[in-house]
Amino acid sequence: MHILLAVITILSAIGIWAWRLRMAKRGLDEVADLAKTVANAPRRLAFLTRAQKGGIDLIEDPREAAAIMLMMMALAKGGTLSARQSDAIEQEIRDHFDFSETEAEELAAHAAWVASSQLPGPEEMKRMSRQIVRSSQLGPKEIVDLDAMLVAVSEAEGLPSRAQLALLQIYRDMAGLKT
CATH class of the missing domain: 1.20.5 (Single alpha-helices involved in coiled-coils or other helix-helix interfaces)
Incomplete structure (x- = not known):
């Protein structure tokens, strides 16, 4: 047991x-x-x-921000993108960013998609301008060049509209450029 x-x-x-x-x-x-x-x-x-986040909030590359600003400038004319404006945007991207034609088209298409997700307005332009101005990758020459790019796109369909001039003035104020 x-x-x-x-x-x-x-x-x-x-x-x-x-x-x-x-x-x-x-x-x-x-x-x-x-x-x-x-x-x-x-x-x-x-x-x-x-x-x-969505659309504009995700942008980190200054070239991408600049392309979106160009698209916002074009859309401020009448809400739709014309062939002349599209060509002007792609030409500016090729000239200033040294992109190929295909790369410029892709960046412009991406910018159009992002810009169309939100109506181009003063707040979005301020946000993009702030990002451009604060970018350590850009110097004073690039900031002035972007102003010329914005002017070229605003004049693609003739004289710029009041909305385009207002967006251009926002960028110039944020960048500290004299008008």
């Missing part, structure tokens, strides 16, 4: 230790999952931040 009791005690001890080891493993697995979650948190939060 005492041998049977000893065997039951040993089997119980083995069972308890096996259960404790299994629970410890489960706890370590949960800690490992938590560590992965914490390690991925910055990436997930960056994605969520970008996912909540």
Whole structure:
């Protein structure tokens, strides 16, 4: 009888230790999952931040911002993009950014998509102008060149409209250019 009791005690001890080891493993697995979650948190939060933004808020490249400003200038004339305005935008991109014809068309198409997601207005022009002026990649020559590009696009369909002149003045004020 005492041998049977000893065997039951040993089997119980083995069972308890096996259960404790299994629970410890489960706890370590949960800690490992938590560590992965914490390690991925910055990436997930960056994605969520970008996912909540749209259109103009995602622009970081000054050339892209300039192309969007050109498109906003063209759309301010009448709300639609004419063939002359499109050609003027693509020509300015090719001349000043040293892009090929295909690259200029792609950038203009992207700018049209972004600009069409929001109506071109003073706030958007201020935001893009601020980004251009604060860019460490651009010097005073590039800022003046962008002014000339904006003027060329505004004059693609003849004399610029009041809305185009207002957008141009916003850029000049933000860039510190004299009119």
